[in-house]
Amino acid sequence: MQTWIQILLSSVSLFFLMLILVRLMGKRNIVRMTPFRFVSYIVAAVIAAIMSLNLIGNLTFGFIALSVWVLFPIALDYLSIKSKWIHDIVNGKETVLIKHGKIMEENLLQTRLTAEELLRELRSKNTFSLADVEFAVMEDTGDINVFMKSHKKPVSSYDLGMKLAPLTEPQTVILDGNMLNESLFSLGFNREWLEIQLETIGVSIDNVFIGQVDSSGDLYLDLFDDSIQIPQPKVKEMLYANFEKSQADLMSFSLETKNEAARKMYSEHAEKLEQLMGKLKPYLLR
């Protein structure tokens, strides 16, 4: 057999073999990997490269080496799931770099990080002032994560004491002018529902690039033709405004009527409606 055919055959077969092996080794992000894992990937890749170029005489030796460098990391992964001790040995432990707002110099030395590098990492986390940091830790992957002082943290709705309606992820139901049946059915809708929605908005499905349905069932569309202005879903805001109007009407009826029973009925309902509006507000307005 000619050499070039040999190399072609072994390269093609190793290409697909490596595809499978790398999938087996897990789907962890290559950037957020512990250094040792990175090494095992590189060694496996180099062995595969050598084998595909026929640089070693006996292919069996290559497969033995390759299987060790692929199977051992997988085995270590399973072992470190089972045992914390093995996990710490394999992956290392996180190192606290800043505690109570003070830099731990000896830990910094242990991770061989200079002050400039620490500051650079903090800046990349949008922390320009050391005074804002309460706690920082270097993970076993080498990433540095920062916990800000409480008064420097971004405000959440919890801090403001606001109740927000729970939102689930929107589902994409139209992509490139095609209906996606699967996501439509998972929402409990069908094609007819979507057709009716599109008809009320007044666009044809061919003109829709992306269509998403949010958790409350409103449809948001992005069209190919950007010159067409389509109404964005504002029904919930309108609904809330209508309730407000009705509540005000009931109040004024209760003030105007001279019938005592009717006055009581009106004011009771106005009060009830006001309470309900308080409850509805997070669901309809935010």
Add this chain to the structure above:
Amino acid sequence: MTVASQIKKTLATLKGNQGTLRLYALQTRDKESKLVYYETLEATAQIISDLEERIKVLEYQEPQYKGN
């Protein structure tokens, strides 16, 4: 505008709200929102029926404005 016709206008708004709210109660995926919507629906139905009663009384008292 007579009192009865004002009440009828409010009644119409409330009925419209009821429809929209029922739609949302049906199509929302979140259990908690569903509960709130249904609670509001119930209260709205109560208000609507009371207002309808009131209109009947008013129209009986002042039959000359009936149908306005």
